[in-house]
Amino acid sequence: MKFIDEAEVRVSAGDGGRGCVAFLREKYKPHGGPSGGDGGDGGDVVLVVDPGLTTLLDFKFQPHVRAGRGEHGRGKQQYGKRGSDREVRVPPGTIVHDADTGELIADLQDSTARCIAARGGRGGRGNMHFATSTNQVPRYAQPGTPGEQRRLRLELHLMADVGLIGYPNVGKSTLITTVSAARPRIADYPFTTLVPHLGVVRIDDDCSFVLADIPGLIAGAHRGLGLGDRFLRHVSRTRLLIHVLDISGLNGRDPLADFDVINHELTSFDASLGEKPQIVVANKVDLAEARERFASVRARLAERGIELRSISAATGEGVSALMREVGRQWLALRTTSAPPDDQAFREAVP
Numbered sequence: 001m002k003f004i005d006e007a008e009v010r011v012s013a014g015d016g017g018r019g020c021v022a023f024l025r026e027k028y029k030p031h032g033g034p035s036g037g038d039g040g041d042g043g044d045v046v047l048v049v050d051p052g053l054t055t056l057l058d059f060k061f062q063p064h065v066r067a068g069r070g071e072h073g074r075g076k077q078q079y080g081k082r083g084s085d086r087e088v089r090v091p092p093g094t095i096v097h098d099a100d101t102g103e104l105i106a107d108l109q110d111s112t113a114r115c116i117a118a119r120g121g122r123g124g125r126g127n128m129h130f131a132t133s134t135n136q137v138p139r140y141a142q143p144g145t146p147g148e149q150r151r152l153r154l155e156l157h158l159m160a161d162v163g164l165i166g167y168p169n170v171g172k173s174t175l176i177t178t179v180s181a182a183r184p185r186i187a188d189y190p191f192t193t194l195v196p197h198l199g200v201v202r203i204d205d206d207c208s209f210v211l212a213d214i215p216g217l218i219a220g221a222h223r224g225l226g227l228g229d230r231f232l233r234h235v236s237r238t239r240l241l242i243h244v245l246d247i248s249g250l251n252g253r254d255p256l257a258d259f260d261v262i263n264h265e266l267t268s269f270d271a272s273l274g275e276k277p278q279i280v281v282a283n284k285v286d287l288a289e290a291r292e293r294f295a296s297v298r299a300r301l302a303e304r305g306i307e308l309r310s311i312s313a314a315t316g317e318g319v320s321a322l323m324r325e326v327g328r329q330w331l332a333l334r335t336t337s338a339p340p341d342d343q344a345f346r347e348a349v350p
């Protein structure tokens, strides 16, 4: 099972500047030689890996990227300036294809990788280069050549950054729908009944993360019941979990008992999973039943040193504050803790 993020972007390198046709005109020298300078080269569009990025979300906001054009040449043998390059930040692991030909352009795995996605045009030569013994007054200069233009298809295999856990029907899928700026594709997925939901949450320019819910996480999941074990492998790579409780009581269960069952499943599957930091949230507080129970559930968790927040995934109440807190904690964990072993993870996931 692979989570795939995709984006398309047009890249246009800068055109080369024109060469100039000019002649020296100085006092007492009425017939000066050709002096038109060369046009500058156009700038390149360069893809640069930014290890801080984990998704392709930003391309939704910049579907067309252009580099600067070269300046035209000028008289007195002055060269035009080179057009400015345009760097485009992509997350490590981005695979780049030409969307029209299918050609593989780059596989940017390395955190320092870069590649020229569209090359700038060449500046034209000015007429100062074209004087010959038979033509001392060349009225000709080269035009610049156009910059490359391409449509790129970017693809990234996503890893879940933040896991969403909780009993069935507590509102995990609803929460993902509410907070996602994009919904990545899930490839090679053989099952039809249980599909993990996945979303990309954007807090600001420096913080976006992949949120994945783990359906089928019920008693016995770690032994393969309910296919929960497949999803549990995905959670094993996350740094932070959001544990959702339904405190409305309308399902006839005790939210704290559910909380313990889910935590027991996590720990039984992999002890390190049970140790991941959790943010615990009571959902459905738009319902009167949930609001009535909130204080007592919060007090019972507080006895165990656990803080309880409240949200309504359905109305959005408390949701953006929760996501900002998740983003803040996730960024802090990313910079202080070693990354989970991606290679081992890739091999472990079928």
Ligand code: GDP
Residues within 6 Å of the ligand: 166, 167, 168, 169, 170, 171, 172, 173, 174, 175, 283, 284, 285, 286, 287, 311, 312, 313, 314, 315
């Ligand atoms: P999941 O099994 O944890 O993914 O739960 P779902 O997101 O599928 O939600 C289960 C049910 O709870 C659905 O009928 C949702 O409409 C409902 N639900 C989810 N969040 C809320 C909420 O904040 N308030 C209310 N009233 N219902 C909710």
Ligand code: MG
Residues within 6 Å of the ligand: 169, 172, 173, 174, 197, 213, 215
């Ligand atoms: Mg669901």
